[in-house]
Amino acid sequence: MTDPLLETPEFDPASGAEGDTGADTGASEDDKTRPRRRYVIEDDTGFDEVPRKYRRFYRRWAGSRDALAPNEVLCPVCRVVIRSARELRPGDRVYCMPCMSRLTVVVGEGGRLEARVEY
Numbered sequence: 001m002t003d004p005l006l007e008t009p010e011f012d013p014a015s016g017a018e019g020d021t022g023a024d025t026g027a028s029e030d031d032k033t034r035p036r037r038r039y040v041i042e043d044d045t046g047f048d049e050v051p052r053k054y055r056r057f058y059r060r061w062a063g064s065r066d067a068l069a070p071n072e073v074l075c076p077v078c079r080v081v082i083r084s085a086r087e088l089r090p091g092d093r094v095y096c097m098p099c100m101s102r103l104t105v106v107v108g109e110g111g112r113l114e115a116r117v118e119y
Contacts, residue, residue, distance in 0.1 A: 037087040039071045047080075050097045057083050058098065073115045077101045088113055 045059040061079045068074065071084045078099040088094070092105040094115065101117055108114035 036089070037070065039069070039083075039085055039087070041071075041083055041085055049080075054097060058096075059083060068113065070113070073103070073105055073113050075099060075101060075103060075115055077117060082115070093118070 041056045045055060047055050047058045047060060050058055059081045061074060061081050066081075068081065069083075070087045072081050073088055073094060074081055075096040075098075078096060078101075080096060080098050082094050082096055082103070084094065088105050090105055090107050090113070094103050094105065095101070096103060096115075102119055103115035104118055105113055106116050
């Protein structure tokens with residue numbers, strides 16, 4: 001018999017996400033209390049403007065045809081996509097190493113996550 005508290009969340013290799021793979025329907029109390037999804041980030045995206053250790057957390061923005069995942073946010077200063085191993089939510093703070101900006105994640109027009117520059 002297995003203990004349900006010791007079980008790990010399901011992993012979906014097709015999406016690269018662990019745990020809850022349901023669609024987000026906006027910020028609610030349930031979203032704040034449910035655990036964040038985790039993502040597997042590939043090793044190197046070819047982004048050589050940061051040290052090799054941090055390259056997997058950044059990628060180039062491909063323009064308006066580029067769709068962001070729930071673990072990605074676009075830096076409004078240098079137009080680089082910042083990636084996280086966990087799902088990003090409004091109020092999270094991220095750091096853009098290429099332009100050295102501190103950013104706060106907010107919900108923009110259309111419900112898409114965007115970043116606001118703090119300093």
